[in-house]
Amino acid sequence: MEVMLTVEGLEKAFKDKQVLKRISFDVRKGEIMAILGPNGAGKSTTIRNIMGIMYPDAGSITFHHHNGKDIPRNKIGYLPEERGLYKNVKVMDILLYLAELKDYPLDKAKERALMYLKKFDLEGKEKVSIEELSKGMGQKVQFISSIIHEPELLILDEPFSGLDPVSQELFKEEIRNLANNGTAILLSSHQMNLVEEMCDRLFMIQRGQKVIYGTLDEVKTEYANFKCTIHGKNQINDLERIPQVLRVEHEDDRSILYLDKDVEPTSWLKNLPESIQIQELKINRISLHEIFIDIATDKNLIQEEGEVLA
């Protein structure tokens, strides 16, 4: 897949605080790429550097073979984390104004605005002023404003926050449509289930450094694999002694055993000691949500280089 955006060795400090430490990743045409990380990890700072809202101390950002200040930002769409458009302006006026700022032809912008307002259940709201809209409606208009000019790269910072489930579905569907039609999408979200559902690749940062980069399958294969939940009266020490068990979470009669990444579930199950009491047993692949919590809480099984601790 053709690379649209390349971020290479990005560094940024605020006063003496190093916020980004040599961040590198790319975003390709037609893919949805997630940028993830705990609060304060540096996601928005990365995005603001890409958008030219601030400039990095070191490293480069390349889009369409252009660097830094020369990047054609009219080919980029951006839904910022901070919500809110001008309050006293009518919906259609603001959409056309923002399209014009991106040098997009007005007749096409009007056509697309009407099409999207209909799609997002805002038909007939063209002349309503922004301040009269609900928060969710305002967010829809802001989303439309980020795609009205047919951007080649779309950056969405927490697009789902504050949306009801129906609106969330609408956003998901449209983001998928855009990717299917070739838009490169960089999406920041704290909703791991949505990321797992939608994204082709992901990049996770913690304290300004890369901890994960790859497809969801690569991440799951490389960083964490299976967990086994056992219902039964067992001593935590006995469970911890089972080969290839990295960590045990134990509550009443329910224990979750996190297994080594090289575990082969069939043979592991065969070799379970007979002394273990089992009323119910379940093996699941670890979810992205769990990988995230593991990393964010530093109790992780994962070292910075991506190696699982034995």
Ligand SMILES: Nc1ncnc2c1ncn2[C@@H]1O[C@H](COP(=O)(O)OP(=O)(O)OP(=O)(O)O)[C@@H](O)[C@H]1O
């Ligand atoms: N303009 C600024 N001046 C000083 N420090 C800043 C500035 N912007 C961000 N920071 C600091 O940089 C770090 C990263 O912030 P950033 O907003 O990039 O995190 P984030 O990953 O987007 O977090 P969240 O998930 O909470 O939105 C934080 O410690 C933050 O306090």
